[in-house]
Amino acid sequence: MGLNVIDVVVGILLQGGNQENGLPVLHSGNGGGSFLLAQRPDGKSYAGYWEFPGGKVEQGETLLQALQRELCEELGIEIVTAYPWLARSYNYAHGKVRLNFFRVTSWQGWLHGKENQSLSWQTTYGLTVSPVLPANEFIFRALQLPSLYAISNAAELGSELFLERLQDALGNGLKLVQVREPGYSREAMRQLSMDVVKMAHRYGAQVLINSDSELAKEVQADGVHMTGSQLDACQSRPDFPLCAVSCHSIEDIRRASRLGLDFVVLSPVLPTRSHPGAAHLGWNRFAQMAESSAIPVYALGGLYSEDMKIAWQHGAHGIAMLRHAW
Numbered sequence: 001m002g003l004n005v006i007d008v009v010v011g012i013l014l015q016g017g018n019q020e021n022g023l024p025v026l027h028s029g030n031g032g033g034s035f036l037l038a039q040r041p042d043g044k045s046y047a048g049y050w051e052f053p054g055g056k057v058e059q060g061e062t063l064l065q066a067l068q069r070e071l072c073e074e075l076g077i078e079i080v081t082a083y084p085w086l087a088r089s090y091n092y093a094h095g096k097v098r099l100n101f102f103r104v105t106s107w108q109g110w111l112h113g114k115e116n117q118s119l120s121w122q123t124t125y126g127l128t129v130s131p132v133l134p135a136n137e138f139i140f141r142a143l144q145l146p147s148l149y150a151i152s153n154a155a156e157l158g159s160e161l162f163l164e165r166l167q168d169a170l171g172n173g174l175k176l177v178q179v180r181e182p183g184y185s186r187e188a189m190r191q192l193s194m195d196v197v198k199m200a201h202r203y204g205a206q207v208l209i210n211s212d213s214e215l216a217k218e219v220q221a222d223g224v225h226m227t228g229s230q231l232d233a234c235q236s237r238p239d240f241p242l243c244a245v246s247c248h249s250i251e252d253i254r255r256a257s258r259l260g261l262d263f264v265v266l267s268p269v270l271p272t273r274s275h276p277g278a279a280h281l282g283w284n285r286f287a288q289m290a291e292s293s294a295i296p297v298y299a300l301g302g303l304y305s306e307d308m309k310i311a312w313q314h315g316a317h318g319i320a321m322l323r324h325a326w
């Protein structure tokens with residue numbers, strides 16, 4: 001960390017939310033879950049602004065130790081479970097800060113404003129308090145993303161069986177789907193994408209189309225999922241509510257976040273059935289690559305829904321699954 005950058009830890013306390021596909025739920029942004037904001041007290045810079053609890057890291061502290069201390073000082077609680085999430089730098093007039101965000105899902109003790117600050121549980125449906133600290137705006141979008149990103153597998157299952165499985169998954173709370181069928185003709189992709197979008201939208205789920213922006217527009221999908229080579233050629237964020245990309249390096253992740261994309265998928269984390277002997281990242285390397293990401297990173301490659309917690313522990317926003325999603 002450069003000399004003049006102030007390291008800050010930020011705790012996003014999460015509670016509630018609907019089940020997502022029967023998976024452990026960390027927080028489901030669109031499923032009724034809420035998060036805690038606190039109002040900065042008089043005497044601090046940006047007094048009156050709403051922020052997540054947290055503060056500056058003190059010398060000799062790890063990020064997690066700093067978060068424990070701040071949440072104890074500000075809210076009187078002791079963290080039981082916290083997952084590292086995003087990190088982002090921001091230039092304020094008073095200096096450059098590096099914000100290290102954690103998602104805090106369980107704690108002990110009586111939660112109350114120990115510094116006489118107001119507290120408010122908010123949802124991503126729309127904040128009822130304002131203003132919020134300018135560096136935090138992007139976080140509210142990221143909080144809306146679910147833990148599971150399911151990638152279509154119609155070629156292997158057959159379109160009919162795939163759509164049946166999709167319907168079951170949507171009924172169980174699946175909220176984010178990518179249509180990706182490399183072996184399909186354009187016409188077959190168009191037909192499948194139309195069916196997926198129609199079904200997903202009935203359940204309030206969102207659909208991204210792999211690599212084809214024109215098709216995504218044509219079938220009124222919610223976004224496009226770019227390939228790594230499309231990312232290299234991309235000059236500005238495609239015009240969709242959701243834009244994602246497949247990444248294999250830290251440079252890819254940085255580029256995606258400079259373009260203002262919503263999230264990335266980093267792979268392969270573990271060996272997969274389709275590429276059993278191929279090199280894979282493993283969880284430690286995944287964590288090193290994800291740790292400085294300013295946008296959510298989904299882990300992909302050889303994962304099952306049981307791997308969700310280990311993914312969170314290594315800084316993933318959630319997991320992406322192809323074969324095992326259905």
Ligand SMILES: Nc1nc2c([nH]c(=O)n2[C@H]2C[C@H](O)[C@@H](COP(=O)(O)OP(=O)(O)OP(=O)(O)O)O2)c(=O)[nH]1
Binds near residue numbers: 054
């Ligand atoms: N706590 C917190 N700080 C944030 C958030 N977003 C954001 O840009 N910041 C910035 C504002 C400040 O420049 C810095 C945190 O500094 P602070 O003044 O709150 O730190 P502190 O609690 O250690 O306070 P102090 O002892 O220095 O008065 O990080 C956020 O969500 N929570």
